[in-house]
Every structure is written in structure tokens, then in C-alpha cells.
Amino acid sequence: MSTNKMWGGRFQSGPADIMREITPSIDFDKRLWAEDLAGSRAHIRMLASEGIVPRGDAETILKGLAQIEAEITGGQFAFKRELEDIHLNIEARLAELIGPVAGKLHTARSRNDQVATDFRLWVRGACDRADQGLRALQQALFAQAEKHVETIMPGFTHMQPAQPITFGHHLLAYVEMFGRDRGRFTDAKARMNESPLGAAALAGTSFPIDRDATALAMGFARPMRNSMDAISARDFALEYLAACAIAATNLSRLAGELVQWSTPAFGFVRLSDAFTTGSSIMPQKRNPDAAELVRGKTGRVLGDFVALATVIKGLVLTYGTDLQEDKERVFDAADTIELCLAAMAAMVADLTADPAKMRAAAEPGFPTATDLADWVVRVLKKPFREAHHIAGSIVSRAESQGVTLDKLPLAEMQAVEPGITGEVFAVLSLDASVHSRMSLGGTAPARIKEQIRYWRERLV
Amino acid sequence: MSTNKMWGGRFQSGPADIMREITPSIDFDKRLWAEDLAGSRAHIRMLASEGIVPRGDAETILKGLAQIEAEITGGQFAFKRELEDIHLNIEARLAELIGPVAGKLHTARSRNDQVATDFRLWVRGACDRADQGLRALQQALFAQAEKHVETIMPGFTHMQPAQPITFGHHLLAYVEMFGRDRGRFTDAKARMNESPLGAAALAGTSFPIDRDATALAMGFARPMRNSMDAISARDFALEYLAACAIAATNLSRLAGELVQWSTPAFGFVRLSDAFTTGSSIMPQKRNPDAAELVRGKTGRVLGDFVALATVIKGLVLTYGTDLQEDKERVFDAADTIELCLAAMAAMVADLTADPAKMRAAAEPGFPTATDLADWVVRVLKKPFREAHHIAGSIVSRAESQGVTLDKLPLAEMQAVEPGITGEVFAVLSLDASVHSRMSLGGTAPARIKEQIRYWRERLV
Amino acid sequence: MSTNKMWGGRFQSGPADIMREITPSIDFDKRLWAEDLAGSRAHIRMLASEGIVPRGDAETILKGLAQIEAEITGGQFAFKRELEDIHLNIEARLAELIGPVAGKLHTARSRNDQVATDFRLWVRGACDRADQGLRALQQALFAQAEKHVETIMPGFTHMQPAQPITFGHHLLAYVEMFGRDRGRFTDAKARMNESPLGAAALAGTSFPIDRDATALAMGFARPMRNSMDAISARDFALEYLAACAIAATNLSRLAGELVQWSTPAFGFVRLSDAFTTGSSIMPQKRNPDAAELVRGKTGRVLGDFVALATVIKGLVLTYGTDLQEDKERVFDAADTIELCLAAMAAMVADLTADPAKMRAAAEPGFPTATDLADWVVRVLKKPFREAHHIAGSIVSRAESQGVTLDKLPLAEMQAVEPGITGEVFAVLSLDASVHSRMSLGGTAPARIKEQIRYWRERLV
């Protein structure tokens, strides 16, 4: 059965060769097979319930669909480019299997609402998978954070060591970020979880269908209220892509940290052989390939969003074939984000921190200068800005003498601010600094443990 | 007081000229003045409550802030580029007004958590404004839809007339779309509504601050749980930009319809003089400028998202000056989306539909072919695919005779399918077609009225 | 031979499963096989010439490479994911075929310069293919333009008819645009046509290689001057993607015209059955699918540019695995642009213009108002702005009487401007208007014919 016949009797000649290249979507939209079958089952059951199609015919169709499912899962289904897309492939096979009664499946349904339904189901599933991938990554981060509640490392701003923090604190910041990413997928899923089925070509149908029934059967919260919107809308796909793109920026940040932490100058973490590769000419390298790949793939997901937004931006209602671009962009982003999440979770679980190198990196650079300034405020009751100047001047002296703040003679400090006493040394060590940051969310291990408790309840 | 002094005593020379060009953000971040004052008030009140700053000093500071507010709203405040940003401008003015006690405001606070707080407050407000703008646009669409529940026009797919629908149905599809856009802003706002204040530079502070109190004072749902996340995260800005970009694609679609509907070949709507402009050389033109501007500005909002995603993608924790780019992108997107929403609401309210032209455009092209096919299924009990072929062949005959379907002699139809009777003509008119589409969400006026009721409760 | 062995003896365990998913590029980079062989041949011949490798070994290697080529072109080559990429696949097969001597091919070469060379060769070829595709499209446009030098249609601004033009004029505007697109590919090719081979891992090599010889052998203009640049640079790929993205915007504009011209309200062109498809439920539709697909694919190419720019933006020198993303983006853009160019050329060749509908659409809307204003300037010597006002007022009268300008009674015109005489009617017809626009590049058929001559020399 040719596509030609599919289109109806009106077309006298077939599509040109170039059309055979550009038109078919079966190479990618065959991924919608399960959703297509789910939609067809819901639809034919409803048609039978409403008496639009005889119950016997419906059962014949359901058997045919079951056989098609078996063929696809068994790898025997022959997807054909000349049948253009997944819908016509299944439709044609159904007609082969059960004869003309197959046609009744298409009563009160159009390819327009069929594709909108299939795709929405698929993206809904992708939201779930993204959520699970993010959760697994949170778990991996959490497990490392639990081990490093007290492991001191430099906290950076501007890639400059700023104040001592703990590695657990740093990792939990990413747990928070990926938690919000999960929220975006959850919200997107809830918003898209409405059924387009029954919108028909665009205007609805004169058959007395029950859209609530099909929506329920497919797990949708309700039917979409407006049939033209049901056919035209792809904001659900854009929202999914936006959530992917934002999650990808967070993944890229973490990947960038792994790359940086792995460079010998830092040496904060070591990835095992499983997650690094060598070079064809430099045998000594431990290249953090997986982290670089994750970082590199961010652009791709962003590109997917740009691509689809650009398409949709230019369309009037309702359907235009331009929308055929929606699926490849979403499939690409979904494959990418799911792979990146899995790779990142595995890397995080795999990494070994080097607390000694972390602490060594936290020592220089006068990281307790803020503690000194705060001490001057607290003890000497100086206004903050003045205390800041005092601390700055003391740092200058320490720098010119080549010592850390806690090694600078008291006299040098008193030359700047005579009120300073020996008690100041109590706040100038890394450990004292970290433990003192007791504000909610701060780096004091006691506060980190609060976060650990919070996330343990939700992740473990 | 020079920025030099702001940085502390350590810097011996001032910034180079080029730095004076590239560094200051005051030209744009002065828009954060209200948020900056709100944050400072919440902070100083909390510092006083906790006994960190004497109550008298806090009152002096609050008076100073009140005067600054008066100066800014009165237009007397002198924003200075050499003071870099809104925070230092206000800080310096406060010091001028009340002397060194001003410095106490900065106890237990850093520019890092200050800017994160101010910006989050601003974006939260932008979510509200976008929601209001979308609501006003929905109201304008709703008001037009109410008038055109029964106004027949062609429903298009592929920019080809497909089936008759009503103008009210078409407009309500956009009400749905903009409804989901509102949902995205609402969700974004809820997710971002957590307070970064108290994260200090990145690690928290040793002062016994009460972050719940400041969060509450600023209307945040709670403090952020992790101080490093509080400083580093800009996913809230990305999510806002993504919501803007998606809304902009919907706006662009509607704007594209207005441009198309206004072209004489369609003539479906007429925009008043207020929303069209002439040409310097072609006096007869009615250019739908505002619609074109809205359509054109979509790219800009998408570009804003790309810009910020690209920035954030490349950053490790916590703060980097790269993030200074966040505000201009968000301000630009907010200004753009708010202007576009206002312009679109005004245009929709302004437009006059031309029902005669709409109906005339719906007549040709055999728009009731589907109705014919459906009749063949329903009455003659043919399988859908066969009915489809029959309808296709009858259309071919009508086309070659140059008549519409309801003008084709019965004999011609019977030559294709002998079972067809004269009753078929009852479904071949535009009105019959439209009224027959009684499925939920369909174009039958009875169904449109359901949507009207639904939205009246929510919009009017 | 496992990848493990490829990396050398240092890695004790194999890559984790997830790495097996994320790392291999062979699924897409096998497209570089011909370039990889070309590079290897140039390299081994040079090594032999320079006495670095014995001539006999070189010949053995060349025979092995010839057999590999035969296997690949014959479809017998087994690409293996565990061998990661095209380079290692060919390398491993060569070792199977000729034994350890195969290793000598990698003397003074690294995968870094190898991949840079292969990819540069591929993109160079893609520039040529884009140029040829653009030329074919120009030829198709030219052939239609030749037929329609005098076919009058409305010229649009703001999608409003503005002034009469000819269809040939309109089509030739696109010939100009695609001509500039060709120039961009030509310039990109010239700029990228330098050889990275011999840069080795990044620092060059101590073997006495002859980079001029290998550059010459591969058709490069010269070797790249700096080995680190040779390894790191991907601006050539970005420039190719930018040229594709810009060409895609031009393609999208033309595709948008075809969609619009095909809508019944315009009816300017008719695409044959070969380039339109039907609908599963609306047998009467002629959907301009191919044009919509071309329009829709613009976003994709733009997304490819965004994706790669985002990747490269974040990299320090020299190579990072992030760059593995470069090939898929370029392949996708190349496939897309080449398919779109072919589809568009075929559609343009296929389309049938409807001169009657074009002319009919040019009549209303007072398209000769400018001609009227110009006549007032020329004959009545009024300043341009005053003439413009006069023409505007006369249009208002014609509009309120429902007549075209050339049907408006002279008395009506004289009521606005008494100096107007009956001679004015000579400029108010469509044909007079078109023929009068004799400025260089104008729509007068005599001027169109100049462009026809210009392009015939270059395209036919």
C-alpha cells in the first residue's frame, strides 16, 4: 500500500525523489511506537464503549495492535520509509493483519491529534526519566557529601580562594541545584498532562466521542479544553527543552569543577581509570573525558531549545509541517540529558577526594581575612568598613612578609590597629573559621549536618 | 569616596580607563534600588533585633535609607559610575548622610548575598508583572472571543483552509496558550522565592543572624538552605528567561496571525489607525507595525536566554564577575515581554473582525470534505479509510467542475458512491459543519460557550 | 584488540559501561573515513620521502590502506564501538592486515592533529557542496525569473501590497541573496584551507617531517603556522555553521513565500502533486510540506551554531574532549542545508505561477499612489512632502468611493489639487508604473533584463 493511496485518490503522481528524502519521519518517530499503540487502544476502546464502532471490530483491532506490539518488541516489525511515519506504518500493518476493519480505528481521529497525543505522552515520560536521573545524581552527591562534612577546602569566588569551606558544603550546593531542576521537570509534566486526543484535525468531530475516557485511559489529568490549541501547542516540548537546557548548565558547572579539580595544579579529586582515558601519544595523561563530554554537551541541549523555539515562533495556527522538527530536537535533548546525568552520577560516585591537597590549597591567600575583619567588628566594635580596611592592611603586611595570617607577629597587626590582642589568633585558623560560620546554610559542619538530615529523608 | 577606598587599603593604583568602561554596572543595576533598600532594611532590623547592632544605630541607618529613597524617587540622587554599582552608590551616600555608622549595615553581609537577594526580588516582581500582562491579554482575547462565538472562518493547517471553525474558537486557543504561560511564571516565582540573604560572601557568617526573619520581612517563603548555592545560583533568572522566551513564541504566533489577517488577500481583521502606520512614500499602506514589532522581538528574548545560559554554563562555584551579565539580559527580556504583552492586548482590543470576509474565505477549498467522509462512515457504515477515498474522489469532481461540495449534483456523487443520498447535503454547508463538531473542545458554538464560561470565571 | 590496549599499559581497568555509551564517536565520525585515509596517505608518503620510515614499510601501509578503502566502499568494513572512533578503527584494521609495521604510520603524528586534519578536509568539502547546492538553486530561480520578466504582481512591504513589481524581479532578489551565501562559503573555505597535520599532539615533533609536502598532497594552501592553534582551532567549523545559518534564513524566507503564495487567498503559485501532500482526514488539501520542512529546518541549523559556539567559548588551549561535539553539529547542519537546498531548487523548478492571480492581487490597495505623488513632483513641481500629502488625500477619496486610482474621476483629484490634469492617468496603471521604474535595479522589465544577462553569464 503506497503513501499515495494513503493520501486519497486525488493525487495522480507520487512524490519526487527529494521528497522521499525530506518528508519521512519514520527514522526518528518510530520511537513513538509505544505511545502510538497506547493512544490507539484508548481510542478504540472508547469508540466501542460509545457504540461508534461495534465491539467485535474493536476487539479485532485490539488483537491486531497486540500483534504489532509483539512484532515491534520482538524486532520483526519492518518500518518502511515509504510509509512516512510511525502512525502510517502501524496503520498499514494493521490493515495487512486484519483487513479493512482496521480503518475504523481512524474514526473521529486525525493524524494531527494522534501525533500531538503520542508526542505529549513521550515527553511526559521523558520528564519522569529526567527526574529519576537527577535524583540518582543527587544521591551520588549526597553520599560523597556525607563523607566530607568536615573536609576543608578553599571556597572560591572568581576562581580565587576566598574563604575556607568544606567539600560536603560544596557538593550539597549542587544537590540544591539539581533539586530545583527536578522541580522544573515536575512542573512541566503537570502542565503538559492533558489529552489532545479527540481534537481531530483541528475542529473536533461530529462523532459522539468521550474525551474524558481516553484521557483517563492514558493517565492524563483531563482533556485539553480547546481543540485548536490541542493541535497547535508545542509549548510543552519547549518547556521540557528549557528545563533540560537549565539542568545542562548546572551539569556543565559541576563537570567544569571536576575538570579543574582533576588538573594536577589542584589535584582535589582523582577519577578512576574507568572515567579517564589516555592519549594516543602521551601515555601519562588522565584525561577527564566524561566530564568534558558532559560539559560539551550543554551547548547541544541549548541548541535544541533554540532550534524548536525558532520553529514555533514562526507558525500560525494550527498545524504546519515545520512542527515535524519538534521530535528530533526533543529526542536529542532527552538522550543527551539522560546520558549526561548517568555519566555524572557515576563519576561523582567514582571520585576520590584528596583532603590533604584541598586543605593545602586553602591555606595561602589569607582566607581568614574576613574572620579577622569580623573579629575587629565584634570585639573592637569598629564599623564594618573600618574593620575591612584594617584587615586589608594587615593582609598587605602578611603578604610582604610571605606568611599566613596566623603566622604574622602580633606587633605587625598592632602597628595597623593597636587594639588587636593575641585573642585574634583564635579565629585565624582554617578550622576555627569553618566552625564559626554557624549561620543557617553556612559552612559550619553542624549546619552541613542539618542539610544532610534534610536530604537523607528525601533521597535515601 | 573613591572605589579605590571601597576596595580597601591594599590596592595602590586605581583601575585603568578601560576598566572604568567595562566594570561599572550602575547604568543598569540602578533599577535594583528599591530591592536594595528593601534588603538593607530587612537586614538592619534583624541585626538590631539580634543585638548585633545597637538599636539606635539601626534607626539612624533606617532614617538614612529613608532619605535615600526620597532622593531616588524625587530624582535628586546622583548615581555615580565611579561607585560602580547600586550597592556601593547607596552605601556611599549613606556614609555621607550618617557618617561611619553606615558601615554597620554591612555587618554579616557581603555584596555577593546582597546582589543575589536584590536580583531575586526583582525577578520575582517581574514574574508578577508578566502574569498580569498575560492576564490582560487573555482578557482582551476573551472579550473578542465572546463576540465571535458563531463567526465562521476557515481553520487552517499548513496555511491552507482545512475545516470551518469560528473566530471565537481560534481566539480561545490563544487564551489557553497564554494561560499556560502564566503557569510557567507562577511556578518560576514559587521556586525562586527563597532568600539568599545571610549567605554572606559564600560560607555564611559567624554573626548570630536570623535568616528566617529577613526572609519573612522580604516576603520570601524561606531562607535558602545552602549558602554556596545562594551565592552561585542563577537558574531562577534562566527559568524566568525561558518562560519569557516561550511566551514570546506564543506572542509571535498571534502577531503573525494579525499580520496575515491584515493583508488584503485575507482581510479578516482591521486594525485602527492607532495601531498601523503609513509609509513615507506609499500613502495607502496600513502597516501592522505593532504586530510586526511584537513578532520581531521574539528573537531578542530568545537571545537573552541564550546569552545567560552560555554565561552560566561556564562557571564554577561560587561567584564570578561573568554573572554581571545576568541583569541586563533579564531587564531586556522583562522590558520586551511587558511591552509586547501590552501592545498585543491593546491590538486585540482594537481589532475589528470582518465576518463576511472570514466566511467568504471559508467557502472554497472543499472545507466540508471531512464532513462528507464522516457522513459516509456514519450513514453508509463504510470503514473510515474507504469513506476518505470516496470523499477525495468527489472533491476531485467538484474541483474539475469548479463548484463547492454543496453545489455538486447528487449524480456526480453517486457516480463515485451509489449509496449517497440527498441527505448528504445537510452536512455540506459551513454552518452545519461547525455546529456538528460537538466533541469536547470542538468548534460547535455550544462547546465554545463552555470555554467562555470557564474563562469568564477566571478572567472577568 | 581492545581500546584498553590502545591507551597503553597504564590503565588497569576498562572503562565503565556508561563510558562505553558516552565516549565512542564512531557512530558519527565514520563519515570521516575518506579524509582519514587521505591524511594517512599523505603522511606516510612524506615519512618515506624524508627517510623517517623505510619505503618498503610505507608501501605495505599504503596497500593496507587501499584494502581498507575497498572494504569500506564495499560495505565489508566492520566499524566497532569498542574502538571508539574512525581513527582507531582504521588503525586497528591496518594492524590486523599488515601486522606491527602498521604502527609506523603513527610516527610523528597524534590523534589530535589527525582529527583536526580529517575534520578540516571534511568541512572544506562541505563548503563546496553548499556552493553547488546554492548554484543549483540560483539556476532554478533564474530559469523561472527568465519566464516572468514581465509578470506583474504586488510588491509587498509589511505583507501589504505596496507597489507593482514583476515576479522575475522578486525571484532575482533571491538569486542575489544566494549569491552572497555562496561568497560566504567560498571565503570560509579559503580561510580554513590550511593544514594542521604535523602539529602532533600540540607542540610539533622532533621528527624531521615536511609539512609543506603533506599540505600540498591534501590540497591545502599551506601548513598552519602554529601547532597549538592547529590543534585548538575550530573557528573554521563555526564559520561554516554561521554561513549555513545565514543561508538557512534566506531559504526560510523563500520557503515562507512559497507557503504564502500557495494559500488560496494568494494563489500566486501552484506546486505539483510531487511537492505537496494530502491530509489523512481532509482530502482536498494541497499542503506545501516541502516548503514547510525547509522553513522548519532553519532553527535546527541555528541551533547547531549555538551549540558549537557554546562549547568552544568555554575551552582553554589546546584540545578538550568537549570538542567531540563539533562533528555531529557540523554533519547535522551539512545534511540539513544540502537537503534543503535540493528540495528548494526542485520546488522552484516545479512551481507554476498564476499571472492572472498575481495581477489581480496587485490592483487593489492603490499601488500606484507613489506614481501619483511622483507625477505631482515632476509635473507640478511640488516639493515631495506636499505631493505625498496630495496623493494621500486622493487615495482617501478613492478608498471611500471604492474605486482604484485610475478609476477615480478627475474632478475628485482636482478637488484635492486643482493643478492635476487628465495626463495623470498615464501613470496610474500597473503596467505604466512597472515600466516607469527605470532606475538601476528597478522593476522595469528593461532593468530586469540587465540582471538576467548578468546572471546568465554566471549561471548557465
Added chain:
Amino acid sequence: MSTNKMWGGRFQSGPADIMREITPSIDFDKRLWAEDLAGSRAHIRMLASEGIVPRGDAETILKGLAQIEAEITGGQFAFKRELEDIHLNIEARLAELIGPVAGKLHTARSRNDQVATDFRLWVRGACDRADQGLRALQQALFAQAEKHVETIMPGFTHMQPAQPITFGHHLLAYVEMFGRDRGRFTDAKARMNESPLGAAALAGTSFPIDRDATALAMGFARPMRNSMDAISARDFALEYLAACAIAATNLSRLAGELVQWSTPAFGFVRLSDAFTTGSSIMPQKRNPDAAELVRGKTGRVLGDFVALATVIKGLVLTYGTDLQEDKERVFDAADTIELCLAAMAAMVADLTADPAKMRAAAEPGFPTATDLADWVVRVLKKPFREAHHIAGSIVSRAESQGVTLDKLPLAEMQAVEPGITGEVFAVLSLDASVHSRMSLGGTAPARIKEQIRYWRERLV
């Protein structure tokens, strides 16, 4: 004189308030004033030469334009939003100054070709400015490179030290990149250097104008061949933006290096106080703000390209108001790229390298492993892959003993490969390695000096 009057007599009511917000472009397009005057001067002189306008009137107009120029450069010109854009502002002022004769300037010209001409002139100038900025940056890099021809540092791949190189080599790689960026601006400028003036509204004009003369007067190479193309095309702006976006990725890479090299863990370079800033709470920080700002602004330029490409993608011929978006995107990109180039040139000139830290970083990580493998190939005549395995095994031994390769006892090496002799130590030092990479473009100082000579001729 109101815009209302500008549009002609046909519009009875003024634009709505929202239109007053969205329509005017004068706030940004006043930057085109010089180009607008240049175009008007060329036009009026030509009109006089051709006898279309009396010579006396032309002189009056030229005097008026001269006065307007004086007013603008003197800061006395009152730009008015109600006059919409720069063209109408100048036109209205000219009418005030010289009366109705001003109107003659608009003979045979439309705002459409006027804006296309002005904008093309501006972008042409922006290409020159970008070229100059890139040249200055190349000069700064060159000057540093000259000083560091022999300064050894690690060459990185995957952010892992790979092989020793020199700092001069590294810097010259960027000189190459920015050289290609210059080529892109040069090519873009050459391609856009054609005059749209005389295309009038879109169809040309019936006045006997001389487009060659106006093109020549404005420094264009020739008039554009097709008037519709002249009005519609904005690919010149896209090409400029693409060149900016690609240059921005190169700038971002270099900025990223500066940020990384400035972090204490590397410490390769020190930026002076002029290019770093402190923190409000951490007095010891040297934040490489300018480098971060440059890095951050890359996204913005990419966003500008995306924005305009998205706009143009959706337009049919000829002009649509959507195109009003073109100028802001280009101005923003131009301001950004020019500022970033200046900042980067200044930073590069300012930086002080720390050769000791660079060398120290090059020592660990077995950076001469490749040299060892190459020695095994050259001296022991082993196939490359085998030599690679040998080197890998020797590195494992050195790593487990915690020594560098040149400190590993010969016996350890011989345990892996008995043929290795003491001569191998001659290639295992950093200096030996660097000096041995004598291939063209390699890191050997003799080769670097070749590049220095090449660039000195072109830059100094």
C-alpha cells in the same frame, strides 16, 4: 510637526500610547546620524547633477544639513521621540531650518532605502573598528610573545599538562586566531560594500537617478543590482554578528586562560591592580574582573546573532517592521566586542608572567613521555605503537616511585625495555624536549622566532 502629519493626511487619529512606547527607534538609531547625513548629501548632490532638483535648492539643503551636523556634534540637537527615528528627526529639523524646499531631499528616495543605506554604512564602519581592535590585541599578544620565546610552561590538553611548550608559542596561537577573525570582518565588509540607495521603497523609481554616483560618493564599490534585495537583505548584519560571535569565542578562551592562570594554584600570570578588583568582605582577593567580564560577554554576542537570525528567518520580502530589531542587536554586539577587545589588549599588555611558576608546573606529570616514546622509535627502531606501550610502562614505574622521568634509574627503564641506554636522558628534560620540536609550527624557539618574524612584518 507631528508624526501624524509625517504619515500623510490619511490617518485621522494618532497612535495609541502603547505605540508611542513600542514604535520609536530614535533612542537607539540616533547613532546613525552621521551615516544619515552622508547618505543625504550624496543623494542631493546627485539629484542636482542630474537636474532633478535645482542646484540652488540643493545648496540650501546642503547648508541645512551642515547646520544639523553642527547642532548634533555640538550637542544642541533635540532628538524627539514623537518623530520616531533619526531620519524623520533630521527631516523635520531640516524643514524647520530651510522650509518646504527640504521636501525635495526626499525625491526619488524612501525611508526603506535610506535606512538600508545608513545601516550598511554603519556596519561597514563597525567592521573596520573590529579589525582595528583585533589588530591592537594581536600587537599586545605579539609584544608579550616576543618576551617569552623561551619561557617554558606546560602545554595542556584536557586541562592536563601534556608536553612542555613556551609561553610565546601559546600566545602566538591566539595571534593566529585573531588574525582569522580579522579576515572574517574584512570579507564581511567587502561583501556588504554595495549601495542600496536608489532602491526607493522597493521597486526603484521613475526619476532618472544615478546610483553609481551616490554609491561612489559614499565609498561603496557599486550599487546593489536588485532593488528588492537592497531593501530586504540583512545578511550583512548577520554576517557581522557571526564574525563578532566567533571572535567572542576566541576572546572567551583567552579570558578563561587569564582567569585560570591567575588562580593561585597556577600563578602563571599576575594582573596589576588596575585590572583586578577586591571584594567588599575579603580584602586579600585579586579578582580578574576584566577577564571574567570579557568571558561573560561572549554569550551576549551569541545571543545577538540568535536574535537577529530568528527575526530574519520569518520574513518574506521586502521590508517588515520586525527588521527594526536589527540595529539594537548590532549596536549591542559592536559595543560589546569593541569594549572586550580593548579590555583584553590592555590586560595582555599589563600582565606579568611568572616563568618560575610556569616551569615548576611543567615538571610533574611526565611531560616528556612522548619524547621517550619518540626516542624508542628513532633509536631502537620500534614501531610507534610498541614504543608508546614501553613509554607508558616506564611512566607507571616513575609514578609509583614518585619521581620524574629524568630521575628514574636506568635499570627501571631497562626492566621494561632492555635496549634503552643512558643516552635517553638527553631527551627527558624540559629544555631538550622543547628545543627538539623543530617541525614547522612546533614549539622549538627557533620555530617560534619564525612566527615572530612573520607577525612583526604585519603588526609592528
